[in-house]
Amino acid sequence: MWFRKSVLVIPGRVIALMxxxxxxxxxxLTADEATLRIVTxxxxxxLYAVSWDTLTGYTGQLSLGHALFFGVAAYASxxxxxxxxxxxxxxxxIGSCVGAFIGLxxxxxxxxxxxxxxxxxxxxxxxxxxxxIFYFSDFTGGEAGLYGLSRLAEDKITAYYxxxxxxxxxxxxxxxxxxxxxxxxxxxxxxxxxxxxxxTARASGIDTIKYxxxxxxxxxxxxxxxxxxxxxxxxxxxxxxxELTFSIQVVLWAIFGGMGTIYGPVAGVxxxxxxxxxIRFYPYGEEVRFILLSLILIxxxxxxxxxxxxxxxxxxxxxxxxxxxxxxxxxxxxxxxRAPMYLTKEENANQGKx
Amino acid sequence: xTVPFLQVENLTKDFGGLRAVEDVSFTIDRNExxxxxxxxxxxxxxxxxxxxxxxxxxxxxxxLKGEDITGQKTAKIVNxxxxxxxxxxxxxxxxPVAANVMVACLSPKTKRKGEWVKTxxxxxxxxxxxxxxxxxxxxxxxVLSHGDLKRLELARAIATEPELLLLDEPFGGxxxxxxxxxxxxxxxxxxxxRFGRLHSEGPAMLIVxxxxxxxxxxxxxxxxxxxxxxxxxxxxxxxVKNKDVIEAYIGKGGx
Numbered sequence: 001m002w003f004r005k006s007v008l009v010i011p012g013r014v015i016a017l018m019x020x021x022x023x024x025x026x027x028x029l030t031a032d033e034a035t036l037r038i039v040t041x042x043x044x045x046x047l048y049a050v051s052w053d054t055l056t057g058y059t060g061q062l063s064l065g066h067a068l069f070f071g072v073a074a075y076a077s078x079x080x081x082x083x084x085x086x087x088x089x090x091x092x093x094i095g096s097c098v099g100a101f102i103g104l105x106x107x108x109x110x111x112x113x114x115x116x117x118x119x120x121x122x123x124x125x126x127x128x129x130x131x132x133i134f135y136f137s138d139f140t141g142g143e144a145g146l147y148g149l150s151r152l153a154e155d156k157i158t159a160y161y162x163x164x165x166x167x168x169x170x171x172x173x174x175x176x177x178x179x180x181x182x183x184x185x186x187x188x189x190x191x192x193x194x195x196x197x198x199x200t201a202r203a204s205g206i207d208t209i210k211y212x213x214x215x216x217x218x219x220x221x222x223x224x225x226x227x228x229x230x231x232x233x234x235x236x237x238x239x240x241x242x243e244l245t246f247s248i249q250v251v252l253w254a255i256f257g258g259m260g261t262i263y264g265p266v267a268g269v270x271x272x273x274x275x276x277x278x279i280r281f282y283p284y285g286e287e288v289r290f291i292l293l294s295l296i297l298i299x300x301x302x303x304x305x306x307x308x309x310x311x312x313x314x315x316x317x318x319x320x321x322x323x324x325x326x327x328x329x330x331x332x333x334x335x336x337x338r339a340p341m342y343l344t345k346e347e348n349a350n351q352g353k354x
Numbered sequence: 355x356t357v358p359f360l361q362v363e364n365l366t367k368d369f370g371g372l373r374a375v376e377d378v379s380f381t382i383d384r385n386e387x388x389x390x391x392x393x394x395x396x397x398x399x400x401x402x403x404x405x406x407x408x409x410x411x412x413x414x415x416x417x418l419k420g421e422d423i424t425g426q427k428t429a430k431i432v433n434x435x436x437x438x439x440x441x442x443x444x445x446x447x448x449x450p451v452a453a454n455v456m457v458a459c460l461s462p463k464t465k466r467k468g469e470w471v472k473t474x475x476x477x478x479x480x481x482x483x484x485x486x487x488x489x490x491x492x493x494x495x496x497v498l499s500h501g502d503l504k505r506l507e508l509a510r511a512i513a514t515e516p517e518l519l520l521l522d523e524p525f526g527g528x529x530x531x532x533x534x535x536x537x538x539x540x541x542x543x544x545x546x547x548r549f550g551r552l553h554s555e556g557p558a559m560l561i562v563x564x565x566x567x568x569x570x571x572x573x574x575x576x577x578x579x580x581x582x583x584x585x586x587x588x589x590x591x592x593x594v595k596n597k598d599v600i601e602a603y604i605g606k607g608g609x
Contacts, residue, residue, distance in 0.1 A: 186460050186474070202428040203428060204432065205461025205462065205463055
């Protein structure tokens with residue numbers, strides 16, 4: 001009953017549900033290893049993009065060096081795996097905890113800085129770290145990185161399911177964590193409030209420092225999970241995970257999908273990442289793909305400035321003007337309060353006469 | 355000797371070379387409503403911001419209930435029982451009106467653990483009801499008119515259940531009808547009691563206002579400042595006859 005009343009009536013949720021089921025059944029649809037690999041990467045990157053969205057989209061703390069958390073966790077898992085030979089089920093959580101700790105450290109300047117200045121500081125962190133990694137190349141593998149990590153699982157399909165399960169659970173936790181309408185966890189509302197106006201939040205008696213640091217730690221933790229999964233999936237933790245392009249890419253994915261919504265970055269990654277990978281197989285693909293990607297981004301920002309998911313959502317869903325309950329766009333009356341959602345042309349004309 | 359509820363000692367604030375607030379000292383008792391008036395640029399808003407530590411004072415002390423709260427975090431001060439509204443309204447524009455107030459209901463002071471029924475929403479609604487904008491509870495704050503935003507600001511402040519309320523121009527930009535309404539609400543709030551689920555401590559108030567005719571009806575005492583200095587602290591009847599006050603407002607030779 002709950003399912004019918006709160007999921008099946010809202011088209012957006014139906015689409016999300018269908019998407020989730022498709023992901024779970026994906027190995028049955030295709031046995032092609034390359035396709036499976038692309039989808040696995042897309043899942044990992046979507047977790048990474050969602051963690052960026054929690055920090056920047058919801059809390060309003062601009063992070064332009066998000067690869068830091070991803071890379072730190074990847075290296076931490078790799079070092080634990082190679083030197084201490086811990087199991088994958090320990091290295092990834094410990095790696096993500098390192099990510100959360102780094103998040104707290106990066107969060108400290110955020111207590112004084114705001115907007116683009118914070119962005120510049122966060123931008124510097126991964127560059128510093130990659131400098132350190134190149135300097136201590138005996139320990140960190142330098143340019144080549146650390147390779148030969150243990151696999152997530154022996155065969156590809158099990159690895160795929162491990163990644164999908166962890167990513168889905170993490171994204172669900174993030175969704176609950178940032179949901180402003182939640183009645184159980186109030187963090188979502190408070191993070192929104194901090195983004196809207198920090199001064200007012202403080203004057204309302206909210207310790208904004210605590211919540212900002214919490215957002216940084218959460219973001220670092222989940223980006224860390226993504227980093228750990230990535231390192232163990234490709235079995236290499238290299239300096240490419242700390243690159244500037246990787247930090248910027250997450251911004252592009254999230255903005256294309258829609259900032260400040262958890263499903264936006266997921267959609268952004270699952271549309272853009274496979275696209276760029278598929279283009280590669282065509283002639284001149286390697287050269288053309290960034291031009292094409294930029295073109296898509298420019299066009300989408302021109303016509304869908306709030307992101308593709310928000311654009312689609314506004315087409316298929318409408319909010320009741322009276323009780324603010326979300327309805328399918330096809331409904332004539334609100335499903336909660338029975339108020340008419342819109343008037344037909346005839347009704348409109350009649351209303352004028354009366 | 356009893357400790358005054360709020361004691362301000364030699365509070366001073368410099369903006370570079372400009373001394374905006376100079377050596378201001380006054381006290382507020384627990385059951386008092388005090389007006390703070392002065393010509394434009396006298397330092398009234400600065401004074402309120404200093405009390406809330408939104409601005410750091412250059413020198414001086416703020417003592418609430420015998421405890422020195424100078425330089426403490428704004429959020430901490432709010433949780434000690436002192437709340438303020440802003441002169442320029444700053445709502446969370448993209449959040450619903452009710453959510454604006456709910457944020458204040460979630461501060462450590464007002465958050466009550468182990469409540470049987472989750473009452474954060476209900477308390478927020480009662481605060482809105484008290485200020486007369488409960489019918490707008492679900493609208494985003496960005497669609498509200500200026501008068502409604504002023505009242506939302508008041509609702510947010512009283513939702514923190516303060517013992518001392520600093521109001522920065524609560525009637526600024528309100529129509530005469532709205533002014534009477536809000537003035538009535540303030541008087542009711544000062545008496546204290548319960549408004550639905552919202553508990554009012556019957557806060558002491560410090561009101562900055564330019565509409566003197568309305569203000570004088572509410573307040574017990576008036577503090578007049580000019581160029582950052584206190585020039586008179588007296589009951590309303592005497593303040594309007596005070597020579598320094600008349601001089602500050604309409605210049606020398608005024609009657």
